[in-house]
Amino acid sequence: MSSHREAPETSKDPVADSTDVYAFVSPDSPKTVTLIANYIPLQGPAGGPNFYEFGDDVLYEIHIDNSGDGRADISYQFRFETHLADPGSFLYNTGPIESLDSANWNSRQVYSVSRLENGTVSELGAGLACPPCNIGPLSTPHYASLAKAAVHELRGGIHVFAGQRAEGFYVDLGSIFDLATLRPFENLHAQYGLNVFHGPAAGVNATAALNVHSIAIQVPISQLTRHGAGSESSPASVIGVWTTASRQSVRLWDTDNGETLSSGPYRQVSRLGNPLVNEVLIPLGKKDLWNSLPPSDDKQFASYVTNPELAGLLPALYPGVFPNLAALDASHAARADLEAILLTGIPSGIVPGFQNYTGPVLADMLRLNTAIRPTKKPNSLGIIGGDLAGYPNGRRVFDDVVTIELRAIAGATYPLVHKSYVPDAAAKAITDGLTPASVPSGYLSRFPYLGVPYSGFDTPS
């Protein structure tokens, strides 16, 4: 998955497990950028009575690097508090929740938002209400309008939302984690001699009925870039984006009071920039370390990006399908295309009319050229589909990052830096067989863009 349960430690700590980051110029408000960080993966909508909540003891942050050093120049910080109206009840709600101040809502969360820049913290908002989880037609009737009321407008033209959303990241987890099977090509898999696949099959979206918790903030571009709005060719138009979750160093189970106590400085336990980097490229023994570090320290992981394990596996698992990739692997050439896409941004002159280069510092960040306007007819394959407003120029909620990265790793993007290389035909066709239409909730055309979460009543399993 993009980054769901991607590392040993975060897989045991869902509230601090970042799953996806999105950064894009808002299609309905193109002078702003929308930043979204998702947490708490794989939520079964019926998961009560303690429905999903952000961690009160977790510091959530969305970081912006606008100077190309892989370090945060601006950080938006989010802190949550849970309030129980009636600790004597086991119920999440004691009647329909028809407004954010409903007396029927027992367990609710509020949050604060702060901006950290140059060592100065400015509180942008506090006591902001999260919506409840989507429980069902009796508990949360008119859910869409209820959640819409949880979009808060802050000073400076900023909008924020924090709460449950339908999972917008689509992926065929069941097949990919079964030894890199891709159902549309499963008959071409070596299958270890088991011969269980006899023909191509349609992809299955493993997240189709699952929810996630989103932290979304929409900010004027002028508040994020170094010099306000710039041109498409200007390095100052490019921002790097990633999210982190941090916990205090000490957690202690206080048996006398039956609660967890936290103490000490906050320490980063989860990080996410580009999708699938820690998930697919970083080895198991280093995933927790990677999660604890800033992007500026990513040089030590560069070899896992430029010589990815998966590129070596594809020719072995799909015999005869990737001969040119096999030859490229055998040459041990560093994949400069993957380094550009994931660690530096793409310099000018590689893709006509496009750049999102942030300089030579190797740092895993989503890189968004904020001067490129949203596309009226987006292509979910982003830049490799001819749409310069899509991944890896930032990331929109519907971008097919699994297919894009599979194709890149399979060699489809190597000609960008090595013009004589001819990708295998399969490199331009490889996919897990899913599209944005594989997401039953669909997406919203307005902030926060991710769809209305699935209700527990309607999606019980």
Add this chain to the structure above:
Amino acid sequence: MSDHDHAGSPADPAAAGIQPEAGPSRRSILWGAAGAGAAGLAAAAMARTAPALAAATAPAARTRLPDAPANAAPAGEPVVVHLRDVRSGEMDVFAGTSRTRLRDPELAARLARAAR
């Protein structure tokens, strides 16, 4: 988030409510609430040793490393000691959002004895 050195002032032993060395509970050693009447040996021992450290040891013997301006645990919040190495006496004291690195073999030995 990185650590930053920060000079801290020693707590007042009387205010800290020092517990008798012979009788602390395991819980009070590991977790001493900073509120009145609830301070454990960890917080108290810091207060006792700090003047001696200030007078007779290298600055590296006691370094407060806060990540936020707050440098002490508000009333009711825990103070937690992580004794890293009994022999050298190296220990971390966590309070609020700060971590203080101490090197005090005598205190370490007392803590280790109490924890047995």
